[in-house]
Amino acid sequence: MSNKHERHQAPSQPTAVVAMGGHAFIQAGERGSYEDHDRNARQICSELIVLVERGYRLVITHGNGPQVGELLLRQELTRDQLPSWPLDVLVAQTEGSLGYLMQRAMLNELHTRGINRYVVTMVTQVVVDRADPAFAAPAKPVGPFYPEDQARKAAAQYGWSIAEEAGRGWRRVVPSPLPQRIVQADMVREVLRSGNIAVAGGGGGVPVTIDGHGNYEGVEAVIDKDMTSSVLATNIGADLLVILTAVDSVYLDWGKPTQQRLGAVTMAECERLVNEKVFPPGSMGPKVEAVYGFLERGGQRGLVTSPRALREALDGRSGTHFIGRI
Template sequence: MVAVGGNALTRPEQLGSAEEIAANAAAMAGALADLVRSGRQLAVVHGNGPQVGNLALQQDALAATVPAQPLHQLSAMTQGQLGGVLARAIDAECGAGTAVGLVTHVLVDAADPAFAHPTKPIGPFLDRREAEQLARERGWQVVEDAGRGWRRVVPSPRPIGIVELAAVRTLLAAGAVVLAAGGGGIAVSAGPDGRLTALDAVIDKDLAAAALATAVRAEELYLLTGVDCVHLDHGTPRQRPVHRLDVEEAARLLAAGQFPPGSMGPKITAALAFLRDGGHRAIITSAGLLRDTADGLPGAGTCIERSPVPMANLA
């Protein structure tokens, strides 16, 4: 299971044009194709934070002419958009029909506290004045994000189930590269009669990938990010890479604040959830080092495993 960030498809310095997204998807597909050609069975979850936020801005800008759609509909739209782009890019590398995009609904608890405390940044970075103006005009909540500007935040409940799980398993068994739970999936809750209700939220794609990986009994979870590996004391003079961790040490470092919620924290949390539910290993790395980390090249990426690792590997 590979989780690809939405920022990898629309980079922070980009506007998010179709051409930019397609070029970024082509670069990502090259890394994914290396795994396919090595004989691995592959499923992919992608993020959609920049894209769903941009789409919301477009919707609101023309709301007086065309009714704006709710957030759960925008999540479905970006699943189709990005899933299609990635599928075509993977097919270009591995042959037509290799990849299949599946619009996926993900179960959450309607009473999840996340609905009262939005934390998931979406859309472009804004200056404070513009962000606060949009918040007043549209009823948004906005926060400063990683020192790079202000962004809208929306609820991000924890995933508790994959609605289309049987279809994902069938496609994997048929040999397809499956793109599922895009953008974390469309958040839905189940009523007493089993009927699903869509909810306005954006599920964290790393947590969705961990849930899906557990459900399909994947052995490995790859969480791709903009850095080659995890660092301890990030942004300080003591910053140093860490290439191997066990579950206990990763959990201790997370609790100690080494991995902030706005950056590496969700990836460590997702990795721990996957491993505690039976996964073999979780790897955090960049797309450029994906194949090297998959092959166990020393010093490539950060590998978190259930079995203890020597403390010397933390240096």
């Protein structure tokens, strides 16, 4: 089994891992219907195709916060009628459903442009440490935002842990242990070597531990998809880690008169941003930490931008560019 810090040789073409959030499937004002998810998946793939056109071998990862939260809510509402499934299985369900939408949308985008590649979606297991302190302090937000009174009522009724997220409202929170190793990393590399595209690590992957006999056991948690993307990028020897968000770049003092866009960030500057915890933990913080981890383990470049600004960012005209050790 490969070590979590092991960096493998990438295929001959440059490889990019692109991480998108679960909220990318649901735009402001949308209910989160199938039609909303499908339309947004198609829009995102129309932006991601630029990486394929520029010669990158591509791995797509995605979040699942709203989607897995809704599955959890459905279970609570039908608790008396239907048996419940553990959280790791629900994460796997979202890997399948969201992965299918991205796979189909990207296949159609490739077909439209006359590019002969396939897209493979993987239910990806990610090893975590059972002793991770995250299990004693749930902090990963999932599901929709609630007003405080509604969130507290749900917490009392369903036994949820809740927390406020960056002034946007209240959400359920669950354990979020750090990823140690991507079980299917070798399979992702094989997909890339065959010239095809992989959708992997959806929702941060399915968290598993290893018992005394070397068997995998699912655990009820959600892994941060940016952290999983960072470890996956290392494991497959990726050249570029792209983290997509709602804004075109990383900004200091976001929303204040002193707001300042970060264009290029050196390794030393990135380390300072992480160590000084400049960015909120529920917002830009994990994204910058994920990029820093990738660069620290030998990655070449990181990029934080929005889907719509991706093309300009690849040209150096937008986005925040993180530069690894030279």
